[in-house]
Amino acid sequence: MARIIGGITTSHVPAIGGAIAKGLQQDPYWRPFFDGFTPVRQWLAETRPDTVVVVYNDHGLNFFLDQMPTFAVGAAPSYRNADEGWGIPQVPAFSGHSALSWHLIEQLVGEDFDLTSCQDMAVDHAFTLPMALLWPDQKWPVNVVPVCINTVQAPLPSAARCYALGQAIGRAVASWPGDEKVVVLGTGGLSHQLDGERAGFINKPFDLQFMDSLVTNPRWATQFNTRQLVEQAGTQGVELLMWLATRGALGEQVAELHRNYHIPISNTASGLMLLEPRG
Ligand code: DHB
Ligand code: FE
DSSP: OOEEEEEEEEOOOHHHHHHHHHTOTTSTTTHHHHGGGHHHHHHHHHHOOSEEEEEEOOOSSSSOTTSOOSEEEEOOSEEEEOOOSSOOOOOOOEEBOHHHHHHHHHHHHHTTOOOEEESSOEEOHHHHHHHHHHSTTOOOOSEEEEEEEOOSSSSOOOHHHHHHHHHHHHHHHHTOOSOOEEEEEEEOOSSOOOSSTTTTOOOHHHHHHHHHHHHHOTTGGGGSOHHHHHHHHOTTGGGGHHHHHHHHTTOSOEEEEEEEEEEEETTEEEEEEEEEEOO
């Protein structure tokens, strides 16, 4: 039986791709961010997962405002990266796991989640940069199942719904007869706002409470509606929904193996957590 061996949650910011391209990992600005990944890479080297379910939000590369699924699951043989207009180098394509993708789609639709299945899908910085932080040689020793949650065009799915989606992903992986070791990788957040009067907004107390809640009280953030999440975390800070879905997939109890929090990376409060299910 397939099993989820861990959850990794991290911020994603296009500037990370620029820093990687320029080799700025040890630069004083970037070092507190990049150094945070060392223990996670160590854990990956020890646990050697087969498959990564990547929960992320597309920013206009694969889905634009004219066609915006609330939840989309990739079921492609591979996923290409393409130029997003940020000037960051593209990364090699990712191998898919179509059979597991279709199993997830069948199970989730069977549980009344209305999803879009994508047999052709380009993946943007929210997918590629966290993968490049986990495997800097970009040789991708895993295959992937992309799960995309809309956070760019209203109306957004609620925190409670994203948590429930994560729980359903957990059940779907557990019911897959293969023996894959699966990691769930959730990317986005933490607090940031890129536009409007509050551009540059960051809320450290909220971010820290949210990170704590994922360990001790994972449904804590489901008390907030979308408007309240935007108030607390910023318009783009709602990307923390990816963290919530990831946490939902891990079951009731988790152990926190690692955490990093650093302000700012570009306009973003960057967070990183490594959680292991303790079920
Ligand atoms: C930034 C953060 C994001 O999450 C994103 O998708 C794009 C830009 C930033 O802080 O610059
Ligand atoms: Fe983003």
